[in-house]
Amino acid sequence: MAVRPKVVVVGAGAFGGWTALTLQQQGANVTLLDAWGPGHARSSSGGDTRIIRATYGPRRIYTRMAARALHLWREHQAAWGHGCLETTGALWMSGADNRFGQESANALRDEGMPVEVLPAAEAADRWPQINFSGITSVVFEPDAGVLSARRACGAVVDRFVADGGTCRMAPVAPPRRLDVVTLADGTTLDADAIVYACGPWLGSLFPGVIGPRITATRQVVHYFGTPAGDASFVSPHLPVWLELGAAVMYGFPADAQRGFKIADDTSGPPIDPTTDPRVITPDDIDPVREYLAHRFPRLADAPWLSGEVCQYEATPDSDFIIDTHPDSSKVWIVGGGSGHGFKMGPAIGELMADAVLGDTAPDPAFSLHRFAGGHAAQPKWSA
Ligand SMILES: Cc1cc2nc3c(=O)[nH]c(=O)nc-3n(C[C@H](O)[C@H](O)[C@H](O)COP(=O)(O)OP(=O)(O)OC[C@H]3O[C@@H](n4cnc5c(N)ncnc54)[C@H](O)[C@@H]3O)c2cc1C
Secondary structure (H helix, E strand, C coil): CCCCCEEEEECCCHHHHHHHHHHHHCCCEEEEEECCCCCCCCCCCCCCEEEECCCCCCCHHHHHHHHHHHHHHHHHHHHHCCCCEEECCEEEEECCCCHHHHHHHHHHHHCCCCCEEECHHHHHHHCCCCCCCCCCEEEEECCCEEEEHHHHHHHHHHHHHHCCCEEEECCECCCCCCCEEEECCCCEEECCEEEECCHHHHHHHCCCCCHHHCEEEEEEEEEECCCCCCHHHCCCCCCEEEEECCCEEEECCCECCCEEEEEECCCCCECCCCCCCCCCCHHHHHHHHHHHHHHCHHHCCCCEEEEEEEEEEECCCCCCEEEEECCEEEEEEEECCCCCCHHHHHHHHHHHHHHHHHCCCCCHHHCHHHHCCCCCCCCCCCC
């Protein structure tokens, strides 16, 4: 590597933006390219909010990564002087099977992070706006919270540019040559290292190496209106919450701009992230309203205010992909956030900078080799 290696990062979402910023902070000369811009409406990092939590059941690699990411989000937030992180706590609710909660609580304690395991009756006293019927396991992670998604992507790129980085709006063509980046207009950029952080577009950019290993699945989020003057659905009275049941449902405390956000984490059908019309129908809304009426009875008649169609860029095992291209050690592929990648942005940036500049190999859990010869599907941990 040159003294000041030239790196091109393609994709300015949560993964690419943080990778570009961290590489630059560690001395690289970085150019960041994106077809549309950081956190745009078709990217997986678009929209208003994401959950940050370190509750990952037995998947301690992610508990550790989330703990590191939380530390870095706080550090950057202090440096930026404005907030993209609001600490609300996160409440995990589940029925008869409490293994996820127990394993998460053990992992959080081992990482030195605060956690509370509560009897359902105590939780019902503390959060009376929630109907805890059928819930037997409640775990509360006080340090968890809400990240501003598109705003954080913009803040990362603003910092990158303010510190001297180059960011260009430029679509990149599927690479026919691996030693350069080829723009859609045919011009090429050379670099010592190239990082493709193209989210749900990675499969079409690398049809052989990635292809169906990353699927863009249709995910709908909804915003409902809370009663006027009612603070019980707003932080700090309501934290972020998730329920592990037949489906995984999750939601955010209401905010003044959008309302009470709720979504079903179940993977939707595959979509094309560029051309999908992103239309929401009553078939999307009705089941969510039914759930809302059960779990948050005072919102049974809440008006549906708006919704958004986003996509997970899902790998078959929900683990990230962070690896070099099999035919070139200077080409990196990073993605497969699988519905839980956003929070990890700063930790991914750090990991990528170590890998690209320092030759530190990422954990084999993220490698492309795991797909060789098939794989066992694993439980999914989104949000
Ligand atoms: C509804 C929903 C809820 C979620 N909830 C959470 C949550 O609560 N917590 C959490 O941690 N995560 C969550 N996630 C997951 C998380 O948001 C994603 O994993 C993460 O944002 C992915 O970031 P990315 O940078 O890999 O992809 P993207 O954000 O899609 O960025 C990829 C970028 O690459 C650019 N690009 C692609 N192809 C090209 C090209 N050829 N040329 C130039 N540029 C190109 C695109 O324009 C895009 O900006 C959620 C995702 C969704 C959709």
